[in-house]
Amino acid sequence: MQNFIYALIQVIHNFGAVTVVAAAASALWLSRGGLGLLRDGELMRSNAVVQSRLAWLMAIAWAIQAASGIMFGLTTFWFEGHLPDIHGIAVDALLIKIFCALTGFILAVSYVKLHSGWPTKKQLLVWQTSSALGVVALSSAAFLRWFS
């Protein structure tokens, strides 16, 4: 039963990871003009709408990553009476993932609320940072997995 619950949480966590990285990469691509459509006013506006939706999706996915990550720990605690026994590099990797999830969530929510007043350069910086956070978090997951 414990393994079954871990597996279910892992399914959510894996799809969350894909969503975070794919949404950030897509928004970055769109903010750079997508298929070179920035010259067309109509398409530029629809690009902006899609980017805003992607920011929503990213905020939800970062939150899901944090919640499902916590669920891993709670499941161990429920079945074994203690939190997962990890040390050294695994703890560092986990802290990096927590930092990425928190920063990514704050960036995505800030984008949703405030982006209309932001210059294009600032919006681009948000997507570049979000993409980097996704890549770093996904890479840290490998170290957490194999050093724990």
Ligand code: HEM
């Ligand atoms: C608060 C944030 C997070 C927490 C607490 C957390 C926690 C965890 C835990 C406990 C595991 C299981 C480790 C193991 O198998 O030994 C895991 C696996 C994983 N996490 Fe996270 N995570 C967080 C954020 C993220 C983020 C932001 C991503 C990617 C964008 C991510 C991607 C993954 C992946 C791909 C795995 C599977 C690794 C594997 O088994 O090969 N996690 N996470």
